[in-house]
Amino acid sequence: MGDWLYLVIAIAVLAVALVVGLVVGRARRTPSAPPAPAPGLRTPPPPPAPTAAPTAAPTTEAPAEIPVEAEAPAAPAEPPAPALERPDGTASRLVRLRQRLAGSQSGLGRGLLALLSRDRLDEDTWESIEDTLLTADVGVAPTQELVEKLRTRLRVEGGEDARAVLREELLTLVDAGMDRRLQVSGAEGRPGVVLVVGVNGSGKTTTVGKVSRILVAEDRTVVLGAADTFRAAAVEQLATWGERVGVDVVRGAEGTDPASVAFEAVKEGLDTGADTVIVDTAGRLQNKAGLMDELGKVKRVIEKQAPVTEVLLVLDATTGQNGLIQARVFSEVVDVTGIVLTKLDGSAKGGIVVQVQRELGVPVKLVGLGEGADDLAPFDPGAFVDALLG
Numbered sequence: 356m357g358d359w360l361y362l363v364i365a366i367a368v369l370a371v372a373l374v375v376g377l378v379v380g381r382a383r384r385t386p387s388a389p390p391a392p393a394p395g396l397r398t399p400p401p402p403p404a405p406t407a408a409p410t411a412a413p414t415t416e417a418p419a420e421i422p423v424e425a426e427a428p429a430a431p432a433e434p435p436a437p438a439l440e441r442p443d444g445t446a447s448r449l450v451r452l453r454q455r456l457a458g459s460q461s462g463l464g465r466g467l468l469a470l471l472s473r474d475r476l477d478e479d480t481w482e483s484i485e486d487t488l489l490t491a492d493v494g495v496a497p498t499q500e501l502v503e504k505l506r507t508r509l510r511v512e513g514g515e516d517a518r519a520v521l522r523e524e525l526l527t528l529v530d531a532g533m534d535r536r537l538q539v540s541g542a543e544g545r546p547g548v549v550l551v552v553g554v555n556g557s558g559k560t561t562t563v564g565k566v567s568r569i570l571v572a573e574d575r576t577v578v579l580g581a582a583d584t585f586r587a588a589a590v591e592q593l594a595t596w597g598e599r600v601g602v603d604v605v606r607g608a609e610g611t612d613p614a615s616v617a618f619e620a621v622k623e624g625l626d627t628g629a630d631t632v633i634v635d636t637a638g639r640l641q642n643k644a645g646l647m648d649e650l651g652k653v654k655r656v657i658e659k660q661a662p663v664t665e666v667l668l669v670l671d672a673t674t675g676q677n678g679l680i681q682a683r684v685f686s687e688v689v690d691v692t693g694i695v696l697t698k699l700d701g702s703a704k705g706g707i708v709v710q711v712q713r714e715l716g717v718p719v720k721l722v723g724l725g726e727g728a729d730d731l732a733p734f735d736p737g738a739f740v741d742a743l744l745g
């Protein structure tokens with residue numbers, strides 16, 4: 356009986372120990388509840404449960420197909436459309452370019468004023484005045500005229516206001532009365548057509564691009580015709596000018612007949628109701644007959660659809676007498692209606708304005724004053740003479 360009692364007690368103790376052990380073990384495995392967040396604080400969302408990395412089962416079978424969505428490469432993002440440039444408006448352009456003009460031309464006026472302000476205007480001084488004018492490319496006849504007038508006026512009126520007298524006479528020489536407006540509008544619902552001519556390297560293509568920016572700044576719609584098909588780079592250059600301001604450029608492959616490109620450009624201008632079509636041309640000056648053939652044909656073909664409203668001759672101001680000879684040839688081949696004098700920023704020879712107007716009887720309408728996209732300004736005689744006088 357005593358043995359049985361010991362056995363029952365031992366079994367009971369064991370059973371209790373087993374139950375206690377089980378309860379403690381479960382309590383350790385059960386995570387405790389997170390503490391309640393303090394009032395006013397936001398608990399960050401729990402991090403996403405990590406997904407198990409797919410384990411590639413070593414198998415000889417073909418790999419299971421991966422869902423298309425997961426496998427398909429992301430669609431290539433559309434390249435962002437290039438932002439269109441907003442060209443300089445006329446007012447800010449003029450202020451900036453006047454300063455540049457003054458910087459390049461002030462030597463001539465300052466030189467003349469220094470000579471005219473001498474106490475005694477002897478023959479040597481007048482000779483120096485003539486030399487200064489000739490060096491600035493004013494030309495022989497205009498120089499003689501100016502010197503004669505200055506001599507007379509200063510003798511009669513005295514030399515107190517030499518600057519005012521010189522300003523007036525220079526203005527007369529530059530001919531402030533000429534009509535310098537660009538004819539960029541057509542009639543009867545047709546676009547204005549501007550034909551741009553000149554020898555290679557004078558700045559034709561650049562001028563076409565710059566003029567288109569002036570028109571875009573005035574909210575006009577423009578089409579460009581890259582009829583300088585002689586040089587592929589010129590076509591590319593014009594395409595870039597057009598892209599920058601969102602202007603359509605009609606182009607042909609290298610060697611295409613320039614007249615057909617000009618025709619297509621004007622046709623597009625008509626079809627789209629553009630305000631102005633500007634046609635760049637190749638200026639090969641191989642011989643006058645060839646040039647006449649080429650430009651004559653371009654003009655004739657354009658005029659089947661709309662009259663040419665402006666023929667701009669582009670001249671490089673740094674080429675002096677050479678530029679004048681070219682100007683003469685072009686004006687015999689086409690009816691030039693306006694001159695664009697480029698690279699005036701790189702030349703102190705602003706006097707070329709006077710000579711070229713005299714030679715051709717056509718006004719300088721625009722001046723190029725740098726390689727920047729908006730470095731082209733309408734020619735303003737008053738501002739020009741003021742720039743000369745410094």
Ligand SMILES: Nc1nc2c(ncn2[C@@H]2O[C@H](COP(=O)(O)OP(=O)(O)OP(=O)(O)O)[C@@H](O)[C@H]2O)c(=O)[nH]1
Pocket residue numbers: 553554555556557558559560561562583586589637638696697698699700701722723724725726730
């Ligand atoms: N400094 C200065 N450079 C200019 C000006 N106008 C044009 N140029 C530069 O002159 C060079 C020739 O200009 P283009 O427009 O290619 O000349 P182009 O007459 O069209 O010549 P082709 O395309 O060969 O027919 C370029 O490097 C222009 O940046 C200007 O007013 N000032």
